[in-house]
Amino acid sequence: MSPAVPLEESDDEVGNLVLGPPEIARALTRIAHEILERNKGGSDVVLLGIPTRGLPLARRLAERLEAVEPGLDASRLVGSLDVTMYRDDLAHHPTRTIGETDIPGGGLDGKVVVLVDDVLFSGRTIRAALDAISDLGRPRAVQLAALVDRGHRELPIRADYVGKNLPTSTTERVRVLLQESDGRDAVLIEGGTR
């Protein structure tokens, strides 16, 4: 476990670095292996990333699956699942922009769907994702992969694959930065009174 290092690169990124690029890469590689092991290969697997940052994570996982199991085509493994319209907390936030939902050509029926998200927190996003999936098809199984599990669940939901368990206080904020959207890989903890 790497010690929390204060960041000094820029002013708007005040927070403690808890995962850097190597740790994130290692965690994803491990999760990829766990997915293959648990599902006895990747032939029935569909990785559904939850926008925004779940989607690049799903793509990275797919690349790793492909690397381990050359028969797989990474691009066909990955889809995007926007859960905005299934959320139960819409009325408590300013109106959210709806993201893209893009299901791979084979559909979801009979597949093992692995939901991929950056941070697992209350579990409400995953609850919404489960509802969204049930409107789109009938998978054989649904599993959950999260880069960070920060605890504080409000629903009976747990992750099948976790990059890092990160005990936090509710007043803290966990930020995941990814190369694809933010220019670099990092997991930061901000705010709170640790």
Added chain:
Amino acid sequence: MRTYLLRDVSPLGDGTTDVLLADGVIAAIGADAEAKAGDHPVIIAGSGLVLLPGLVDLHTHLREPGREDAETVRSGTRAAAMGGFTAVHAMANTSPTQDTAGVVEQVWRLGRDAGWVDVRPVGAVTVGLDGERLAELGAMAESAAAVRVFSDDGKCVHDPVLMRRALEYVKAFDGVIAQHAQEPRLTEDAQMHEGVVSAELGLPGWPAVAEEAIIARDVLLAEHVGSRLHVCHLSTAGSVEIIRWAKSRGIDVTAEVTPHHLILTDELARGYDPVFKVNPPLRTQRDVEAVRAGLADGTIDIVATDHAPHTREDKDCEWGAAAFGMTGLETALSVVQETMVDTGRLTWADVARVMSTAPAQIGRVSDHGRPIAVGEPANLVLVDPGIRRVVVPEEQATHSTNSPFRGRELAGCVIATWLRGRATVMDGSACDESVVVSS
């Protein structure tokens, strides 16, 4: 009756002097006033205040009989006194219509009993304002109400033959036809001024030409039959041009403009607030400039309020369903001060002319609109031009709240009004009703 000593007031805004009101007349002016004041005059410190002849409104809707929920003769005339008026002409579109001697006498009597101002009923030109046959104009003229102004206001006497006959007929008793100039076919379903704003708002337009065409026709008719014509609430630049032309030809025509057409424009319709729905409609800034210029150069003879009270239910609805009209008695003088006096286009003497002398002359109202001179009836208003006040319709004396000036700060305030030497307004408040009626 009380004696009032007005110290250091400015008659017609010109110089300062003392004025004594006693026994219903102006008893003394200048050094004499103090000397003749007697033992217990009511002394008014008038420094900075302008003394004008009591205002005369040629165009007031008092709504009684018929719509006492919107206004009564009592509430409307009290509002008039608060606005500095000592005489008003009560428009004929009541229910029943003021088209017989009986109805006009009733209104006249209600006014007399209320005692706030002199009420001069206007007689309808046609029976029921239907525009089909002449009402008994002579009977109304000879009644106790002594009607001299006839109008179908709210509707236009659009039949040219009927208009010609009316213009001719009233010559017999020195009457005048006050035309509501609105060509009916051009204004079917019309909701507001036809132009850029109506095009955008999708409200059926009331084109300027619908007013101008009738005015043009009527001045020519008046010329042809040698009658006197009065044009109500002229609102467009083109109408000003036509009146100017008619006067240059020597046609016996007079014209009025309302306070709201001197200051408000059709842009106000953009919020679809029906308080700005009025007939004729609010026009453009160019028209506002033109009517101000017309009033300044004498083309337009008078300012008349077209005070049109409406109940809340007639205004608290979508624009299309709302009634036309806005209140104005209690804001008229302020609007004229703000748009014409404070801008240097009229003097206070001019204000006395356009709001008192000329309307009294057109309506043939004796004892009003007189000079401020010893021996004249004490029909007077004392104004403080230095005060600014915010209009709160609920605090006004009129029974209705459809003032377009709600929340707006206006210049000037009526301090006191006297009707034949009796104060109807004192210190900016209406006098106790019992005092008004009995004294």
Added chain:
Amino acid sequence: MKHLLSTADLTLADAIRILDTAGSMAATQGREIKKLPTLRGRTVVNLFFEDSTRTRISFETAAKRLSADVINFSAKGSSVSKGESLKDTALTLQAMGADAVVIRHHASGAPHTLATSGWTHGAVINAGDGMHQHPTQALLDAYTLRRHLSGPGDVTGRDLTGLRVAIVGDVLHSRVARSNVQLLHTLGADVTLVAPPTLVPVGVEAWPAKVSYHLDETIADDKPDAVMMLRVQRERMSSAGGGFFPSPLEYTRRYGLDARRLAALSDHAIVLHPGPMNRGLEISADAADSPRAVIVEQVANGVAVRMAVLYLLLAGGDAAPARPTNDEAKVNA
């Protein structure tokens, strides 16, 4: 955005957001299960003072696809036709807990009055008011234009810059024309209004649109990318004395979209009509049924656009979240 009253109130960003959201909604409508739980527990009232089965059904479908409860309140057969005022109707709906009122009214500005009067606290959506505005119609037209004419690939985020649109017919009485002129201008399109001079409003010079009295010239000179035909009301148009044109036949000859004019359009040009059509008056059967007519698609797009409007007006709230969440970070990113 609290209400949708007029396309004039929409910024470019607002308009594109609605169109993009409509795109997301349309994507869900190809699925087997079309219903989304998004507006569960919200109540949408369709308050129709004027008959319009098409528009009402479109709004009703949109609301139901988002799981909102829908109450249809039609002026016909209700207390409204017995003289109940807009105010009292609105107060009644407020008491019933309407989160949104979709209002169709014969008086221009009635939705505006409803939204600003304080009679209802819900969102007000203008479904057509008098001759004023019909913003969702313009939005669905823009959505349709963008789908067909803004180039290949994903149209998300695009405006309509450079598109030439001819709007043909009774501009004077048309809320569809007013809404479209403003929205298409905001989106960067060039609009030409084509109508007999009697059906062009006084004051049109202030509109961001050209005016033409000749359809053939406009087709030849402007080469419009889209032609939008407006409905003409046959009865009132040619009544004696106040007619806006001499006869329906003459109107059709000068302003109708027939096979000849259809053939004169550019190859890529499309034909729109807000419906219901007067076949044989403003549009011939050839034109209405041609492959370039997107009139049926407009209807489908109407549902997606109205879903988007309902979503954007009703889904969000002003209340602060109970606690900071990572969801928030996700949305804000």
